Amino acid sequence: MVDTGVALGAALAISVSAISTAWAQSRIGAAGAGTIAENPELTGAVIILEAIPETMVILGFVVAAMILVL
Amino acid sequence: MLLKMKGILVVGPRKEFHNIVDVLYHTGTLHLEDVTDRLSPRTIGLKRWKTEYGDDITALLVKIGGVIRTLPATRVDREQEHEIYETLYWMEHGALVDRVNEVFRKLETTTRDLAARKSDLQFRVAALERYEKTIRKIQPLEEQLPFLEGFEVTVLLIQKEFEDVIGLIGEELEQITDDQFELISAEIDEETIATITVFSKRHADAFHAFIYSKNVNEVRLPPEYMGRPFNEVLELIDEQTRQANAERDSVNEQLASLSEEWYLELSVLEKILIDKKKEIDAFGHFGYTDHTCMVMGWVPEKYLAATSDALARTFGNRVVVTELSLSRDDYNLAPTLYENPRIVKPFEFLMQLVRPPKYLEVDPSPFLAIFFPLFFGLMVGDIGYGLVILGFGLIMRRRFSDLEWLRSLMNIMIICSIPTIFFGFLYGEFFGDLGEVMGWIHPVHVMGISLNRMEAMLPMLILAVAIGVLHVFLGLGLGIMNAIAVQNRKHVAEKAGMISAISGLILILGAATGALPPVLLPAGIVALIVGVPLIIYGGGPMGLIEIMGTVGNILSYARLMAIGMASVILAMVANTLGGALGIVLIGVTMAILLHTLNIVLAMFSPSLHSIRLHVVECFSKFYEGGGTFYTPFKRQERTN
Numbered sequence: 001m002v003d004t005g006v007a008l009g010a011a012l013a014i015s016v017s018a019i020s021t022a023w024a025q026s027r028i029g030a031a032g033a034g035t036i037a038e039n040p041e042l043t044g045a046v047i048i049l050e051a052i053p054e055t056m057v058i059l060g061f062v063v064a065a066m067i068l069v070l
Numbered sequence: 071m072l073l074k075m076k077g078i079l080v081v082g083p084r085k086e087f088h089n090i091v092d093v094l095y096h097t098g099t100l101h102l103e104d105v106t107d108r109l110s111p112r113t114i115g116l117k118r119w120k121t122e123y124g125d126d127i128t129a130l131l132v133k134i135g136g137v138i139r140t141l142p143a144t145r146v147d148r149e150q151e152h153e154i155y156e157t158l159y160w161m162e163h164g165a166l167v168d169r170v171n172e173v174f175r176k177l178e179t180t181t182r183d184l185a186a187r188k189s190d191l192q193f194r195v196a197a198l199e200r201y202e203k204t205i206r207k208i209q210p211l212e213e214q215l216p217f218l219e220g221f222e223v224t225v226l227l228i229q230k231e232f233e234d235v236i237g238l239i240g241e242e243l244e245q246i247t248d249d250q251f252e253l254i255s256a257e258i259d260e261e262t263i264a265t266i267t268v269f270s271k272r273h274a275d276a277f278h279a280f281i282y283s284k285n286v287n288e289v290r291l292p293p294e295y296m297g298r299p300f301n302e303v304l305e306l307i308d309e310q311t312r313q314a315n316a317e318r319d320s321v322n323e324q325l326a327s328l329s330e331e332w333y334l335e336l337s338v339l340e341k342i343l344i345d346k347k348k349e350i351d352a353f354g355h356f357g358y359t360d361h362t363c364m365v366m367g368w369v370p371e372k373y374l375a376a377t378s379d380a381l382a383r384t385f386g387n388r389v390v391v392t393e394l395s396l397s398r399d400d401y402n403l404a405p406t407l408y409e410n411p412r413i414v415k416p417f418e419f420l421m422q423l424v425r426p427p428k429y430l431e432v433d434p435s436p437f438l439a440i441f442f443p444l445f446f447g448l449m450v451g452d453i454g455y456g457l458v459i460l461g462f463g464l465i466m467r468r469r470f471s472d473l474e475w476l477r478s479l480m481n482i483m484i485i486c487s488i489p490t491i492f493f494g495f496l497y498g499e500f501f502g503d504l505g506e507v508m509g510w511i512h513p514v515h516v517m518g519i520s521l522n523r524m525e526a527m528l529p530m531l532i533l534a535v536a537i538g539v540l541h542v543f544l545g546l547g548l549g550i551m552n553a554i555a556v557q558n559r560k561h562v563a564e565k566a567g568m569i570s571a572i573s574g575l576i577l578i579l580g581a582a583t584g585a586l587p588p589v590l591l592p593a594g595i596v597a598l599i600v601g602v603p604l605i606i607y608g609g610g611p612m613g614l615i616e617i618m619g620t621v622g623n624i625l626s627y628a629r630l631m632a633i634g635m636a637s638v639i640l641a642m643v644a645n646t647l648g649g650a651l652g653i654v655l656i657g658v659t660m661a662i663l664l665h666t667l668n669i670v671l672a673m674f675s676p677s678l679h680s681i682r683l684h685v686v687e688c689f690s691k692f693y694e695g696g697g698t699f700y701t702p703f704k705r706q707e708r709t710n
Contacts, residue, residue, distance in 0.1 A: 044423035051682040055622075058629040065527055 010064040017060025024053035072433045073409040074371040082389035087363040097380040098704025099373040101405045105357040105366035124350045130170045131343045138336045140185045141329040154338045191318040198311045222274045226265040227287045404429035407700035414439040419478035425695030430555045447489025449634040449676035454501035456490035502641025530631040538627025545691030564608025571601030623687040640668045
């Protein structure tokens with residue numbers, strides 16, 4: 001049975017980073033949609049920019065996994 | 071890999087200038103540079119070439135374009151087209167102008183009249199449709215309409231939301247006609263009300279002026295419809311529509327017959343004029359003196375002999391091609407052209423996400439071709455998914471063989487499916503855990519560690535970060551090569567210092583946590599001590615912050631494990647949910663649907679993350695970009 005504190009820590013690690021990523025992606029997505037409307041040639045760059053904040057949730061996931069596994 | 075370029079200068083007699091340009095244009099290997107800008111005025115007093123033919127060609131292009139747009143397109147025989155092109159292209163300018171004018175004279179009046187007639191008939195059919203609709207709307211009011219001599223009958227269509235305007239019209243009519251009028255309103259459909267007014271013709275002008283000022287939609291029917299019962303009018307409209315359509319068909323036939331006869335020549339003339347225009351637009355790059363003309367540009371080394379030969383065949387020794395000896399700075403401005411093996415070619419498509427490489431930079435596309443499929447395979451890693459992606463790629467490539475971008479994408483998917491199958495074999499995954507549950511396949515064990523991704527979470531994480539270290543170090547290594555190519559000592563020091571500092575940090579951490587032998591601790595400290603001053607020398611004190619950035623870059627590779635784990639969990643959910651549903655058919659359908667969703671996600675998400683790892687994490691260590699693509703001075707390939 002996983003300790004409550006451990007479970008809570010893992011849940012916090014993934015949820016806070018997921019919310020942060022979602023917030024950042026929503027801002028980038030809105031700006032990116034505007035950018036593409038103005039200049040469709042920048043589509044590739046916008047897709048990459050949109051993927052950048054995902055590092056946060058991935059690191060959050062890694063931390064959560066480490067809390068649970070280690 | 072980027073193709074090796076040579077800078078050349080072509081010098082010839084001024085009177086042969088147009089022929090030299092024609093030969094270069096048809097050889098199609100020269101990327102033009104502005105010779106008047108590149109050669110110093112102190113070396114030679116060059117004037118920029120201006121041509122007197124530019125306005126002529128533009129005017130002819132407009133004329134021919136006008137005629138050709140009127141005619142329906144006809145399929146042309148490519149060989150015949152090429153033959154006519156080759157004959158007409160080499161005509162003297164005057165003869166070409168005469169030819170175009172002659173064709174234009176023959177066709178202009180006929181096509182213009184036919185086009186105008188066609189357009190009139192289209193308007194007529196549209197107007198008849200509008201009359202028919204209006205009459206059908208007011209037909210129910212027919213019995214209430216008095217047909218009186220000397221009285222004006224006006225039909226107004228009013229949208230229901232502006233119903234109030236009917237009251238206003240009534241008040242105004244009362245004033246204008248001194249209360250000598252009739253006004254009938256009836257609902258025609260859900261949105262429209264028809265109002266019919268009858269009053270003495272002498273008040274017509276005042277009433278119409280009022281109606282115009284209120285922007286009310288007044289229906290003015292042609293005089294021939296007046297005084298007839300609506301049924302008769304509708305029959306008349308039907309007859310007139312049929313006549314107009316028949317006449318339009320006849321005009322279309324005449325246009326088609328003209329197109330049959332002339333389209334080939336017209337399309338060839340248009341193409342020639344477009345090509346001539348491009349040639350003329352490029353004339354600003356050329357220079358001349360009193361007796362010579364000069365053209366400067368870049369030619370891929372492997373086409374240099376062909377270019378020189380083409381000029382020598384036509385002009386003998388009257389035109390001289392000189393290979394320029396250029397400085398490193400000059401070469402930095404050279405255009406870039408990829409020359410990659412067939413397997414790397416599709417990845418050039420992904421390189422469009424970043425600016426083209428500069429000539430002296432290392433071309434990252436071969437590295438992309440190695441690591442992109444590797445990362446994709448590491449993340450998806452499933453034999454079943456790999457086979458589906460392979461099949462999907464093959465089918466889509468065949469189905470849409472004419473779409474260049476889709477073909478490149480599908481080629482990438484096909485290449486990526488191979489490491490996906492390979493890693494699927496290592497992880498023991500066939501549609502998630504289905505293969506293992508059914509006993510078809512089992513995860514491979516390496517040094518006693520099972521490669522089952524659900525069990526080996528920590529080893530997979532360590533593997534992902536280790537790949538990150540290698541990939542980032544590769545980027546830093548390429549950065550050193552680029553810095554050496556442009557002889558930038560500070561960049562060399564910064565990149566080398568970063569490799570040393572990161573290696574030091576890894577050794578210190580590894581030794582401190584017991585993951586590496588303690589004997590490596592001093593080596594780590596030395597590497598860090600050597601690295602830090604190099605970074606400060608190369609990038610200033612702020613360069614030290616870059617160490618943390620690089621550590622972040624390396625940790626970002628954890629996504630290789632994280633995304634793969636998300637994919638395998640979804641696949642397991644598909645199997646478990648499918649198995650938990652009591653009815654086999656529903657269970658299998660549910661599992662297929664979830665696996666399909668997972669495969670679609672697997673094709674999209676790992677591609678995006680793989681490209682992101684390259685562009686953000688690795689390319690940022692060496693890639694500058696901002697080069698110019700090699701665009702030779704030649705006729706562009708046409709797809710139509």
